Amino acid sequence: MPAVPAQHTAGPYRIALVCLGNICRSPTAHVVLESRLADAGLAGRVEVASAGTGGWHLGNPMDPRAAATLTAAGYDASRHRAQQYDASWPEAYDLVLVMDEANLADVGGRQPRVGMFRDFDPVDPGGAVPDPYYGGDDGFEEVLAMVERTSDALVVALTASLGADVGDRTSDRTGGGRA
Structure with a gap:
């Protein structure tokens, strides 16, 4: 599992999650990661934001299918x-994680603080989180499963970096939300 970059901002460790429109993948990852951080006792030590590289959906809520998938799993969507990604984010955030190779290109490619969200995926490290927008409901469920296991691994990496003790709070999760 990769290590997270050392913190370079004041205050909490800051993570930005980026996809194309910020209505499906990155907000799903945002909601799940925040939940996992809270479960691990890191909510006050790690701050999460999400954005899209495009501005088509600025100010809009999450895609209703993504929100329904999260809600059914016990999360608050x-x-x-x-919101839209800003080129200053690699300096404003400790870690910027994108959902696919196109998003990576849109943010200027791999940099010391920029990588793929699934670099932390224990099943398929470095893979893309597929965009479920043009597909059926099963695509949103697939994305949620990827995001949950990757978020769990990311919490472990953050815990190691921040020196906190996660214990078994992430490893015993079986895929459910905050029921």
Whole structure:
């Protein structure tokens, strides 16, 4: 599992999650990662944001199918509003994680603080999180499964970096939300 870059911002460790429109993949990852961080006792030590490289959906809530998938799994998807990625984010955030190779190109490619979200995936490291927008409901469920296991691994990496003790709080998760 890769290590997270050392913190370079003041305050909490800051992570940005980026996809194309900020209505499906990155907000799903945002909601799940925040939940996993809270479960691990890291909510006050790690801050999460998400954005899209395109501005089509600015201010809009999450895609209703993504929100329904999250809600069915026990997560709260109601607070999300789409925002657009800004080129200053690699300096403003400790870690920027994108959902696919096109997003990676849009943010300027791999950099010391920029990589793929699934670099932390224990099943398929470095793979893309497929965009479910033009598909059926099963695509949103597939994305949620990828995001949950990757978020669990990312929490372990953050815990190692920040010196906190996660214990078994992430390893015993079986895929459910915050029920």
